[in-house]
Amino acid sequence: MKHLLLIALLGCGASPRGDGLVDGSPHGSGDGGGSGSNSGSYSVYAHSDTVLYVVDVQSKALNKIGPFNAPSNDVITDLAVAPDNTIYVISNTAIYTADPNDGHVTKLGSLSACGSKGVALTTTPDGKLWTGDFMGTLCQIDTTQSPPVVLAPISMTSNMALSGDFVAVADGTVFGTAYKKSDAAGQGTQNNNLLVKVDIPTGAVTMIGSTGFPKLFGVAFAAGQVFGFTHDGTGHVVTIDPASGVGTLFGTFMDPQTNAGISFAGAGVSSLVPIIE
Numbered sequence: 001m002k003h004l005l006l007i008a009l010l011g012c013g014a015s016p017r018g019d020g021l022v023d024g025s026p027h028g029s030g031d032g033g034g035s036g037s038n039s040g041s042y043s044v045y046a047h048s049d050t051v052l053y054v055v056d057v058q059s060k061a062l063n064k065i066g067p068f069n070a071p072s073n074d075v076i077t078d079l080a081v082a083p084d085n086t087i088y089v090i091s092n093t094a095i096y097t098a099d100p101n102d103g104h105v106t107k108l109g110s111l112s113a114c115g116s117k118g119v120a121l122t123t124t125p126d127g128k129l130w131t132g133d134f135m136g137t138l139c140q141i142d143t144t145q146s147p148p149v150v151l152a153p154i155s156m157t158s159n160m161a162l163s164g165d166f167v168a169v170a171d172g173t174v175f176g177t178a179y180k181k182s183d184a185a186g187q188g189t190q191n192n193n194l195l196v197k198v199d200i201p202t203g204a205v206t207m208i209g210s211t212g213f214p215k216l217f218g219v220a221f222a223a224g225q226v227f228g229f230t231h232d233g234t235g236h237v238v239t240i241d242p243a244s245g246v247g248t249l250f251g252t253f254m255d256p257q258t259n260a261g262i263s264f265a266g267a268g269v270s271s272l273v274p275i276i277e
Helices: 184-191
Strands: 021-023 044-047 051-056 061-067 078-081 087-090 094-098 105-110 118-123 129-133 137-142 160-168 174-180 194-199 204-210 216-222 225-230 236-240 247-252 266-268
Touching: 044 078, 044 216, 078 216, 087 118, 118 266, 129 160, 160 194, 160 266, 174 216, 225 266
Parallel strands: 021 061, 078 118, 078 266, 118 160, 160 216, 216 266
Antiparallel strands: 044 051, 044 266, 051 061, 078 087, 087 094, 094 105, 118 129, 129 137, 160 174, 174 194, 194 204, 216 225, 225 236, 236 247
């Protein structure tokens, strides 16, 4: 893999903006492949409660794809990208696919709760889809059935719970942003998230280190680094060293309509993305 891993397709009629956003829709199905000479291209997606974006790491631009337009204004809590480039998204009550060209969602079925509230979603390299709640419960979502079915829950070890998201990479490693449940009133996620590895499907947790950033509700991977997306209204996106867990500010992204920082609800990248280029 040469240089950086992501292409936001700025050449497809998109023009850069001073606020860090880029207008124009990407050709989502064409840049997340992973086969042939361009196997280094894996789109990193991020989203707010209602809008899907794609990130250009090289130019530090956020490309707005479009609104989810979920039925009954359903709030989308996280996103995952399968090895075949299918984008799955979940709310507290349903599972959908999202269109990479305009963002609209298609409902696959109702989603029974995995624990108390589903906040995290990832695929693994074998194509399995996993979700996690805010209190340390993990579940596989069996997408081979129609509608998809939530399988038996697994508990994360070491008194840990996901603060917002986890992401798998090609060698099977699963990184997550987490907090210790013993922290009073969830202050671990309010103040400072931890980077961990999660062994799926046992739930065993390996602590890596403190990121120094709060409310990392979205997690992706690119260029040998974990990317964390904040939900604290700052619009901050951070890179996280997968060896130490230390976070570094990558960029700040503002909503041009409100001039407020985007509160990211989730993020994801194909689980075929390599851990080392």
